[in-house]
Amino acid sequence: MKYGFAGDRQLSVEILSFLINEGYKPSFLIVGDSKSSSHKQELIKISGLEEKSIYNMSFMNDPKNADVLNDYEVDYIFGIHFPYIIYENVLSIPKIGFLNLHPAYLPYNKGWHTPSWAIIDKKKYGATLHFMSEELDGGDIVAQAEIEVEPCFTANELYKNVLELEKKVFIDALPELVSLNPKRIQQSGKGTSYNKKALSRIQQIDMDNKILPLELIDKLRALTTNDVNEAAYFIVDGKKYSIQVNIIAN
Numbered sequence: 001m002k003y004g005f006a007g008d009r010q011l012s013v014e015i016l017s018f019l020i021n022e023g024y025k026p027s028f029l030i031v032g033d034s035k036s037s038s039h040k041q042e043l044i045k046i047s048g049l050e051e052k053s054i055y056n057m058s059f060m061n062d063p064k065n066a067d068v069l070n071d072y073e074v075d076y077i078f079g080i081h082f083p084y085i086i087y088e089n090v091l092s093i094p095k096i097g098f099l100n101l102h103p104a105y106l107p108y109n110k111g112w113h114t115p116s117w118a119i120i121d122k123k124k125y126g127a128t129l130h131f132m133s134e135e136l137d138g139g140d141i142v143a144q145a146e147i148e149v150e151p152c153f154t155a156n157e158l159y160k161n162v163l164e165l166e167k168k169v170f171i172d173a174l175p176e177l178v179s180l181n182p183k184r185i186q187q188s189g190k191g192t193s194y195n196k197k198a199l200s201r202i203q204q205i206d207m208d209n210k211i212l213p214l215e216l217i218d219k220l221r222a223l224t225t226n227d228v229n230e231a232a233y234f235i236v237d238g239k240k241y242s243i244q245v246n247i248i249a250n
Helices: 009-021 040-047 063-072 114-121 155-178 198-202 213-222
Strands: 003-007 028-031 054-056 076-080 097-102 125-131 141-147 232-236 239-243
Touching (some): 003 040, 009 040, 028 040, 054 063, 097 155, 114 125, 114 198, 141 155
Parallel strands (some): 003 076
Antiparallel strands (some): 097 125, 125 141
């Protein structure tokens, strides 16, 4: 199995380490630009690749440059928590496909802030390994698993749990990937999809509107992430008050 790796965040470090420990070293590495990438240097170090086989996403965004990857003749490119738009000229490079590991149970929760919307929408939640296509998170599914959204989970707690599930889904799928004949299950139904800005539209609590207790609790825990700027808030006398919650199961 020959593959290229595109990643960022801690999970990508863990997945790349797992692949290398299993005897599968990447042919090339695509990392984020220095301004936004959190684990770029760690991925470069782990990969053991020469500088000529390491590419920044800004370089890959130029259609003329993407052709350089064709020379590697890889079976896959694995995209692990790589928050960039991947264009068709890159998607078409691997012989089998560009695979993405997504923290959601597709077709539900395509796009951003998946734990928050899982709580709000009360849809199935989990982790999915899927082929990438030009449609956002719309490609065929290779493997997926579901996680129960407990009533005490905040979005932050749910995300921590789904990270472990994502890793398990990928590890369990490795034998099938190595066979070079992974199953492809077409996504059924439209599902749900949210862009990055959608969360901001539900953050403010209107003090003049009535809301059911359970609906309010769900909103507060869905907006309790690792970023207080994503928290629910209310405004009194022109002053903004943010709310994050901690729910304890007795």
